[in-house]
Amino acid sequence: MPLDPVDFCTRLVAEMPDAVVYADAAGAIRFWNRGAERIFGFTAAEALGASLDLIIPETLRARHWAGYAETMRTGTSRYGAGDLLSVPALRKDGTRISVAFTIVAFRDASGRMEGIAAVMRDVTAGFNELRALRQEVAALRAKPS
Amino acid sequence: MPLDPVDFCTRLVAEMPDAVVYADAAGAIRFWNRGAERIFGFTAAEALGASLDLIIPETLRARHWAGYAETMRTGTSRYGAGDLLSVPALRKDGTRISVAFTIVAFRDASGRMEGIAAVMRDVTAGFNELRALRQEVAALRAKPS
Numbered sequence: 001m002p003l004d005p006v007d008f009c010t011r012l013v014a015e016m017p018d019a020v021v022y023a024d025a026a027g028a029i030r031f032w033n034r035g036a037e038r039i040f041g042f043t044a045a046e047a048l049g050a051s052l053d054l055i056i057p058e059t060l061r062a063r064h065w066a067g068y069a070e071t072m073r074t075g076t077s078r079y080g081a082g083d084l085l086s087v088p089a090l091r092k093d094g095t096r097i098s099v100a101f102t103i104v105a106f107r108d109a110s111g112r113m114e115g116i117a118a119v120m121r122d123v124t125a126g127f128n129e130l131r132a133l134r135q136e137v138a139a140l141r142a143k144p145s
Numbered sequence: 146m147p148l149d150p151v152d153f154c155t156r157l158v159a160e161m162p163d164a165v166v167y168a169d170a171a172g173a174i175r176f177w178n179r180g181a182e183r184i185f186g187f188t189a190a191e192a193l194g195a196s197l198d199l200i201i202p203e204t205l206r207a208r209h210w211a212g213y214a215e216t217m218r219t220g221t222s223r224y225g226a227g228d229l230l231s232v233p234a235l236r237k238d239g240t241r242i243s244v245a246f247t248i249v250a251f252r253d254a255s256g257r258m259e260g261i262a263a264v265m266r267d268v269t270a271g272f273n274e275l276r277a278l279r280q281e282v283a284a285l286r287a288k289p290s
Binding site (some may be wrong): 003005006008009010011012013014015016017018020022031100102104106114117119121126129130133134136137140141 | 148150151153154155157158160161162165176247259264266271278279285
């Protein structure tokens with residue numbers, strides 16, 4: 001490998017188009033890469049220290065934090081195995097997008113959970129196409145023939 | 146942040162469920178994380194040093210390498226801006242999957258391209274559902290009513 005593996009990982013995370021967001025046990029944002037700036041529209045300066053509520057639609061916050069607390073308690077999540085689930089998220093400009101994400105649990109040396117990282121992609125276009133096609137199939141099936 | 150940003154990036158890339166694969170200018174695999182092992186079924190020992198042909202269906206190799214050479218020459222790619230395109234890929238067990246990927250170009254200190262990293266997700270389920278719905282819509286529209 002031409003570059004050191006540690007340099008590789010650092011540059012990859014800094015430059016990848018996917019959003020990488022790390023939040024601590026209290027749900028405060030502690031890492032926010034360029035991909036997160038691109039996808040959500042908030043700069044790192046705006047996001048760091050803020051609550052994840054920054055990008056969570058208001059109606060989904062209660063459910064989000066229940067799942068977050070559970071993951072912080074157990075270190076496991078239904079998102080942990082690489083299953084891709086789409087959830088709604090908010091951009092700075094107020095538009096609602098769909099993001100598909102995977103997560104990584106971070107523990108300290110004693111094994112205590114200290115935070116959760118998420119790798120997120122904007123899958124709004126695919127999500128909308130899927131929903132439109134499902135609606136069209138339902139409408140076509142319902143049509144009297 | 147409880148952990149050092151460099152440690153964070155290194156642990157994230159090692160543990161994330163997404164596949165992270167880096168190939169050098171010649172197209173040889175030089176980095177293969179646990180997510181790549183999970184998604185493609187090859188261990189790092191099997192993948193490191195091998196050609197990317199390991200995971201590219203035979204009929205797509207010519208097109209892949211033309212695009213690869215172009216990206217190595219110019220440092221840019223239609224995949225670079227975070228657009229998510231699905232491409233077919235091969236698992237070790239011979240099954241064909243769909244992967245959505247983003248890429249990051251790596252240059253040396255003089256600006257010369259030295260390799261390309263890809264972050265890949267297995268989106269086979271969503272891809273198949275989309276295809277099935279498109280076919281169903283086409284069939285329902287064609288039905289005489």
